[in-house]
Amino acid sequence: MPANLGPDYLAAEEEFRRAETLPERIAALEKMYAVLPKHKGTEKLQADIRRKLSQLRKENQKKGPARAAPFYLIEKEGIGQIALAGPPNSGKSSLLRAMTHAQPDVEPYPFTTHSPTPGMAQFEDVQFQLVDLPPLAPEWVEPWVAQVLRRADRTLLVVAADDPDDLAEIDFLERQLAEWKLPLPQVMVVNKVDQPGGRGNFQALAELYDGKYECLPVSATAGEGLDRLARRCFDLLDVVRVYTKAPGKKADLTAPYVLKRGSTVLDAARHVHKDFAERLKLARLYRRGQLEEGLPVSRDHVVEDGDILEFHA
Numbered sequence: 001m002p003a004n005l006g007p008d009y010l011a012a013e014e015e016f017r018r019a020e021t022l023p024e025r026i027a028a029l030e031k032m033y034a035v036l037p038k039h040k041g042t043e044k045l046q047a048d049i050r051r052k053l054s055q056l057r058k059e060n061q062k063k064g065p066a067r068a069a070p071f072y073l074i075e076k077e078g079i080g081q082i083a084l085a086g087p088p089n090s091g092k093s094s095l096l097r098a099m100t101h102a103q104p105d106v107e108p109y110p111f112t113t114h115s116p117t118p119g120m121a122q123f124e125d126v127q128f129q130l131v132d133l134p135p136l137a138p139e140w141v142e143p144w145v146a147q148v149l150r151r152a153d154r155t156l157l158v159v160a161a162d163d164p165d166d167l168a169e170i171d172f173l174e175r176q177l178a179e180w181k182l183p184l185p186q187v188m189v190v191n192k193v194d195q196p197g198g199r200g201n202f203q204a205l206a207e208l209y210d211g212k213y214e215c216l217p218v219s220a221t222a223g224e225g226l227d228r229l230a231r232r233c234f235d236l237l238d239v240v241r242v243y244t245k246a247p248g249k250k251a252d253l254t255a256p257y258v259l260k261r262g263s264t265v266l267d268a269a270r271h272v273h274k275d276f277a278e279r280l281k282l283a284r285l286y287r288r289g290q291l292e293e294g295l296p297v298s299r300d301h302v303v304e305d306g307d308i309l310e311f312h313a
């Protein structure tokens with residue numbers, strides 16, 4: 001943030017932060033732009049405000065003046081939905097690009113992402129959904145981000161290893177989530193570890209937040225740590241994959257049934273076929289590489305990820 005913005009600007013910014021409707025937000029932004037000292041040091045900020053203004057004006061035209069701030073709901077797909085939250089420029093959009101086929105805008109300046117962008121990421125034989133979001137920063141917070149985070153199954157905190165303001169940004173994010181009465185993420189993704197000093201900064205963050213966040217080092221652009229991140233995302237979603245096998249046949253390992261962690265053999269049978277579950281007498285459990293004979297298990301046996309079940313009615 002450039003220094004010497006002046007009290008008029010700060011007042012307008014405060015007004016923007018408090019604005020609840022789209023027209024109010026536009027008016028406050030116009031004021032911010034008008035009173036912003038125009039010199040080299042504020043060029044980036046000027047461009048950010050112009051971009052934001054044009055986006056909000058477009059939104060306003062689309063929605064009509066009567067509508068309040070935009071409200072986005074992203075239809076869940078795959079085994080679960082994980083939102084990406086973090087400060088500007090931490091690489092949230094780059095992460096989405098690296099892990100999915102989605103093509104969000106990636107730019108070297110903040111506030112590039114204006115609306116939530118979903119994409120499907122792969123982990124082994126299942127897919128989960130990542131949702132890219134605008135940044136959470138004191139300059140401005142899109143109010144609808146709260147709804148998206150509330151609906152998502154999990155949130156990843158994404159920060160950049162080369163950002164000197166990390167601690168202040170994380171602190172802001174935590175306070176914002178608390179204000180929205182949302183839980184803290186479990187995992188902090190520390191992106192840009194390919195940058196000079198990135199590894200060291202990752203270590204420092206991991207130590208500092210030990211016991212609070214599980215920190216994972218990644219580089220979205222160099223493709224480092226992404227497989228491990230995909231596995232963690234899978235674990236975070238608290239599901240297990242179960243496969244089926246007909247008696248005397250080989251297991252069908254092509255498409256898993258995905259169940260909540262803690263589900264039983266009976267839950268699995270219900271998933272496969274409702275009538276079938278009612279008639280279920282016995283199941284045999286197989287595991288890849290072990291339990292060649294199949295282990296007889298009861299209806300209330302809790303299944304584990306990768307279990308292969310053979311149902312007997």
Ligand SMILES: Nc1nc2c(ncn2[C@@H]2O[C@H](COP(=O)(O)OP(=O)(O)O)[C@@H](O)[C@H]2O)c(=O)[nH]1
Nearest residue numbers: 089090091092093094106107108192219220221
């Ligand atoms: N060196 C490096 N740069 C990255 C990495 N990820 C993102 N960037 C760059 O950081 C800038 C911001 O990235 P972007 O994904 O738009 O961040 P967002 O604002 O969090 O969505 C862009 O210039 C990216 O090319 C990374 O892993 N390593």
Ligand SMILES: [Mg+2]
Nearest residue numbers: 092093112113
């Ligand atoms: Mg972005």
